[in-house]
Amino acid sequence: MRLAFILSEIGSGIRRNLSMVTSVILVTFISLTFVGAAGLFQLQINQMKGYWYDRVQVTLYLCVDNSSETSCAAGPVTDEQREAIQAKLESEQFAPYVDTVTYESQEEALGHFRDQFANSPIVDSVTADQLPESYRVSLVDAEKYEVIDEAFSSEPGVDAVSDQRDFLEAIFRYMNWASVVALVIAGIMTFCAILLIATTIRLSAFSRRRETGIMRLVGASKAVIQLPFILEGVIAAVLGAVLASATLWAASKFVIDGWLVDTFPQTAFISSQQVLLLVPALILLGAVLAGLSSLLTLRRYVKV
Template identity: 45%
Template sequence: MRAQFVLSEIGVGLRRNLTMTFAVIVSVGLSLALFGGSLLMSDQVNQMKGYWYDKVNVSIFLCNKSDAESDPNCAKGAVTTEQKNQIKADLGKMPVVDKVAYESQDQAYKHYKEQFGDSPLASSLTPDQMQESYRIKLKDPEKYQVIASAFNGRAGVQSVQDQKGILDNLFTLLGYLNWAARGVMFVMLVVALLLIVNTVRVSAFSRRRETGIMRLVGASGFYIQAPFIMEAAVAGLIGGTIACSFLVLGQYFVIDNGVALSQKLQLINFVGWDAVLTKLPLILAASFLMPALAAFFALRKYLKV
């Protein structure tokens, strides 16, 4: 009987404050969708780091004849065979080095033509203008400075470049975007909580006569508060379900099918369904508990029981 009464009061409360309930559902849904999206973005960045950091190389570019005339780092002239052999030997002795690959001027020219063949500059380049280089795979990509300090400024070396630095800039940008999304999410959560508190206040005020009678007949505080708390929790749960739907639909229509980014951007290793599905219970739990707790504390102040 008591459960039936609580359920009936929940239905009455939701219908009585339909507009505010709708606002709560929308704000909770959008804020938790952003919350889930930010969690997935963090997973995506971490997955991309693991994928790309494993593939990045450190490149030691060697001086050619053109560099000897124009680059201060190559003031001692183009690299000699002896210098190249010494660089390779030194790399082989370094414990941080996993693999070393040599790229000749002809190979560099071929790779450039493959990647930038349509560029106007490509037609004016010749193989002797390209730089020889050593492509180094490190056991730990974080150890770039070991290579840089050992070879920067050495005779025959034009520069030492770390591809990880380029990726770091990309991941930093993605990190900023993720924090921006979390900032918007936080603002929307605050708005949702304020709406929940206000909705509970209005609902409690509109039913003050009923709650007064219930107090007079000896109803417990929890029994009086339960319908209001459950109203907020149900509205939040509906919003959480909407948020979960956004994530599932986004994964299906944006990543896997429809836009199909996973097929169009094959260089990016997108997070899969396992990452999405693990976020759904967390979102549903938050959508239920957050409004319920907000309503509970609001009732302590606005509903004297």
């Protein structure tokens, strides 16, 4: 009975205050969409880190004719130098760090180069002896890149030690920035949402002061008096969260599944299923925000 009564109070509250309730829905919708977008960026970063760091290799480029490094002063790498490098890579000392070592000759390098730039006229002008031989080293722990770098960068016959992580980190930095920007916007919008919820509850309390006054006199409990107001805000915020979730899901469905996956087939993207993991968090966040801000407002504006 009391539940039915509270529900009917909520219904009449929302009807009287329809425009404010709509604006609460929209503002929570926008703010939670940005919160969710920031979350998705982070998920994507983690996903790519996990995917790439397993595949990251350190490449030791060996000297060619025109190398300028001091370790290449003696000209192109000699057979002895190459053997020494390989022996060092496979020695006991580096066994804890090195997983596998693959040698890539100049001819193989040219083959890869041709594959990569198949559509470019540059292919025809490049010959095998312009490209360096290399050792591709995959690491047990990708974070231990410096160990290899220090040990081999001044080794005779090694031109340069390169880590693909440098390149990836730059990408992750940009994505991190994007998620920070999304979070800042989300923060501002959430602040707006809180203020708007508070104002809505205040108006609602004002338009129903007669009812609440009578409720107090006949001994209605605090819960019965305040719950309709709180739930009014919570319902609006949860609706906003549902809209935000739907938007994020649709965006991931169309942008990631429909476009990015086809355009960048080597990259691991989050799936729209993973977006669904965010939904409960967004709804909970919306409900808690609305609940807290209406509770604080009621403490000031509805005497019990």
